[in-house]
Amino acid sequence: MHFPCLSFYQILAVFLRHIFVSYKKYPQYSSYLEILNNSKRKGENMSICSEKAIIYHQEKINEYYYSLWLITQVASTARAGQFISLYSKDKSRLLPRPLSICEIDREKQLICLIYRINGEGTKEFSHLQANDEIDILGPLGNGFPLQDKPALLIGGGAGIIPLWELAKSLPGEKILVQGYRSLAESIFPKEAWNPFVNESYVCTEDGSLGEKGNVLDVIRNKSLTAQVIYSCGPRPMLKAVKDYAESLSIPAWISLEEHMACGIGACLACVCKTKHKDKHSEVHYQRVCKEGPVFLAEEVDLS
Ligand SMILES: Cc1cc2nc3c(=O)[nH]c(=O)nc-3n(C[C@H](O)[C@H](O)[C@H](O)COP(=O)(O)OP(=O)(O)OC[C@H]3O[C@@H](n4cnc5c(N)ncnc54)[C@H](O)[C@@H]3O)c2cc1C
């Protein structure tokens, strides 16, 4: 069949919609939730829930970013480094949008997401107001393992978002380095991290905030060291972090971002090349939404 002007995601959306429609007629077809329930039966992702979250609060925090607080059961089980999928109300946008969990307030059953408008889905989310409802699925992905060792947390651009809950959760000594293109694109002030980390640095490519340069420049200039690295950000930065960790012979946990479709390990839209073979398909690829998004840097091919 020929699809003249359709993108990969639109074709996938048509395909998934077909599965949904067929499922109603032919129960042998699996829907998202059936796949999910099967996973639950196998003992995987026991805590994933599909629910209508309620908007607690939303605000535009700067020229680019919005912070969105949701009242959700996801808060009970979510961990730093996991993400949730948010569904559009517009049924022409069938695929959910993945967003990292920035902060968890278990007591009040709240989670905070920080996002920027990238396309129609995130634009729709930016109009959500307190008490509105939104369909979500989560928590998804593996999250960061919490090691009780001196840690270096390195975030670039929007990659800083999942490091906030990580900084709150990690038990040991922590140094935080955040890098942005410019002051206008920055998310967290340097001082905001003070309650959770021992040292905090910020840099920008144009020097409009903090040191001028990138996160690796700061780390080298200040001779920052640790016994474990946690990082999230653009791929070239993660590649540099991986090389740096290898030069120090310390582990680096990196969170990858790939374009996603189902978000639950069913479609293989999000695979990355890894050292280890996938259990089912016997190929050297793993699903970022399921086995990730957090991987040990030495195990993934970032070239
Ligand atoms: C694990 C993970 C965590 C993320 N966390 C954040 C975050 O905390 N804050 C933030 O601002 N952005 C985050 N993103 C990127 C965010 O998912 C995209 O900006 C968003 O999906 C774009 O949707 P859209 O409808 O606005 O854009 P469109 O371009 O219209 O989206 C079309 C389709 O492409 C997918 N898509 C587009 N861009 C991305 C992308 N970068 N990653 C994955 N799928 C994409 C969408 O899910 C959708 O199915 C994250 C992505 C991943 C994979």
Ligand code: FES
């Ligand atoms: S997005 Fe479908 S397998 Fe990852």
